[in-house]
Amino acid sequence: MVRINIDGKELQVPAQSTILEAAKNNDIFIPTLCHHPKLTPFGGCRLCLVEVKGFLKPVTACTTTVGEGMEVVTSSPEIEELRRLVLELILSDHPNDCMVCEKTGSCALQELAYMYGVREAEYAGERRNYETRDGNPFIERDLEKCILCGRCVKACDEIQGVEAIDFGYRGFRAKICTSYEEDLDCEFCGQCVAVCPTGALTGKLWKLKGRPGTTKEIDTVCPYCGIGCNITAHVKKNEIVRITSAEDTWNEGWLCVKGRFGYQFVSSPDRLVRPLIRTAPKSGMPSLGRKGIKWGEVFREASWEEALDLIASRIREIKETHGADALAGLSSARCTNEENYVFQKFMRAAVGTNNVDHCARL
């Protein structure tokens, strides 16, 4: 622990923390755009500039580590002027698009512009002009709204380890792009979308379906696998229109492509809602999915009682005729750990075989 002074407050903070972390943990506000607590510091937006006694120039709070006896001033007329100028410059190259922007209401840039009352750019000039042309079904990249904070690049690299995107070009033409500016072709985990502070990266699936604040937010657990990421379902008219995950969850807000974008099954008309019992003979019958075969020709709907009774009787029958090892159980990654535990217990103790496996292992 070291003793530092921020804005006149004497504080004890961990020795390795940055000025920004120290301030945040003590409820002292420092504006940021490029900073993300789970990513390595970038120092590009220059909004977190603070004055440190003994330093000739303001330093970025996000990259500067605290030192014993350090005296920090987070707000002064000079500092606020620099922050204002930086905001003016960002907005001078940003579409005035908040009316239809997916990010409105949850946009860090919009919030800061509001806070500093930056309405129109004193330094209006050329704006970047990009075509959106990505062929993928998940991630919308509107690079005109990009403020080059680099969060997406870092999330892709440091969290996902994919390195699908990076900075390209120099000067005003600098942009975040894939190698050779090809269409985005990655895992589509959407970590980049989650960390983007503006409307530059959004989900194609939730376009015009309802911005945060206009939806009902329900915290739940991702049903896809046993990891059980915490997610928030944004619901409008009893339909999920977006999935997000909060940073303060155990999965730190990170999700995979299925968890983030694969929520349509919930209200799919093809979703099975009742057990089915096969009616067609097992051999000589074309499998489902072939053209012209409807499920109704192969299965019939049944109640849970009937279905479970059938399963129990068939297992007993096979076990008695062929022995327990003639049976095998395959469990699903979509079940919880507890469910999988119970399943293997069932296979071993009740059925009497070690033939049990799990689809995530395949």
Added chain:
Amino acid sequence: MKDNTVVRVCMGPAGIAAGGKAVLEAFRETLADRNIDAEVKEHCSSHQVGCLGLCARDVLVEIGRNGSKTSYQYVKPDMVGRIVAEHIVGGTPVKEWLVDETFDTFYRKQVKIVLADCGRVDPEDIDSYIAAGGYEPTREVLMTWIPDDVIEEIRMSGIRGRGGAGFPTGLKWELARRSKGDVKYVICNADEGDPGAFMDRAVIEGNPHSVIEGMLIGAFAIGANKGYVYIRAEYPLAVERLKLAIKQAYERRFLGRAIFNTQFSFDIEIRLGAGAFVCGEETALIASIEGERGMPRSKPPFPVNRGLWQRPTVINNVETLANVPYIIRKGWAWYASYGTEKSKGTKVFALTGKIRNQGLIEVPMGITLGEIIHEIGGGIEGNRALKAVQTGGPSGGCIPAGMLDLNVDYESLAKAGSIVGSGGMIVLDEDNCMVNMAKYFIQFTQAESCGKCVPCRVGTKRLLEILTRITEGQGKEGDIERLERLSRGVKTASLCGLGQTAPNPVLSNLRYFREEFETHIRDKKCPAKVCKKLLRYSILEEYCKGCGACMKACPADAISGDKKKPHRINPDRCIRCGACFEACKFKSVARD
């Protein structure tokens, strides 16, 4: 030296461009053909050497004989035969080809330390360097000194970083030595990128071993066993000569394991820069060596604590390192005897622009700007009036003609709103427009901004836009204030040295030439007549002979008129190219 007669042909960048290679070949052939050694009964050889300095008069050839030197200027291959016959054989120099008396004034005020052997040794021959005392300092240091002695020697010499920032080299080495870590690195920054600067290039092309020696001594001092030279790929000859020098140094076991049979080992690798100016910034350079995109990182942590691959790293400029062996050889007191109280030693400048003696000069710190311009530089070309001297390239500023008494050292230049920088020195006369000059440099920094931080990426763009509109007659009231506010902001808020210094040309030009900006904005006039869109061409009817030359020259069909009668320029069609102005023999085209 074993040679009795030595012919040195300048093969610096300008020397080669002027045909140095052909001249050297001609000397070699002529000397061999005539079997000169026997004829003059002494050993005679010809060498290529690095930049001799006065690039404007290349190819320069220096003939050394019995301790005296004679120099020829503007040498062409067909002049070689006569020089050999009359001078080397006959003993009488060819008078009309010798350098004139102004040649001496070019050298008189110079003090050559880092360039002392540049122009004397053959950069492609390690023996030539060893014969001139090379690698002796390294031998002495490795065998008889301890690292702290080296640091003390460098610290006492007072040498400061020659790359531009002027950080005390001894202190940097000391910090790196004290920094904890089992692996440390020495990096030579040879990514010289300022427009109009070619000091580092000349040093590497002219005397590459001095840089290797500097790295060796520095590595010994801080405890590093690995060094990198980060050199821009746009310097192919420098790269080639450096590669050769490193190879030769390995062959003589000046590099590698157990150097001079001591415990000390040191390896050097070359890394080529791919054309990004920002990679001359030390943290961007580190990122580039690591294989990342060349983008700067925030300091602190400083490279001496966490540099290349997070290890303590010393990054020194070429010129700084090349000074080191000479400081060791002659002692700190000798070095510190040159310069001012806070800026010691000498500095190499690339003198260019509207000056007679363009070339590479090395002067003691503290020399006045006037001495450089009028004595070494020989004054302004074409007897025009000096307007300003631009120092420090895109990170620097202009010193107006009225301040020629200014001492050229770190503190004085900074106080005057400019910087020593890497050493570019561009001389401007009354035909240079200061708004346009600022625009040129901002254009450069904007294109070279890495894009990481907002003030530099967007701020320099907006500066450029405002400057552009001023030069195009679209300047608005308040633009000067806008420039000032933006410049101050970009300077303070930018992440790295590139952005922090980018507004310097704007601020310094505004400081000394504010009225020129005002004239552009309010009167829509360019006093230097540089900004095309502000020029108006018209024909003075009383002088016009109606010859039609202007009409023929005009690419826009803007001039009309009958033969032998005064012509007219249609201002709506005129594209202000100035072709009529150049074409008219009677000075009847007015430009204002």
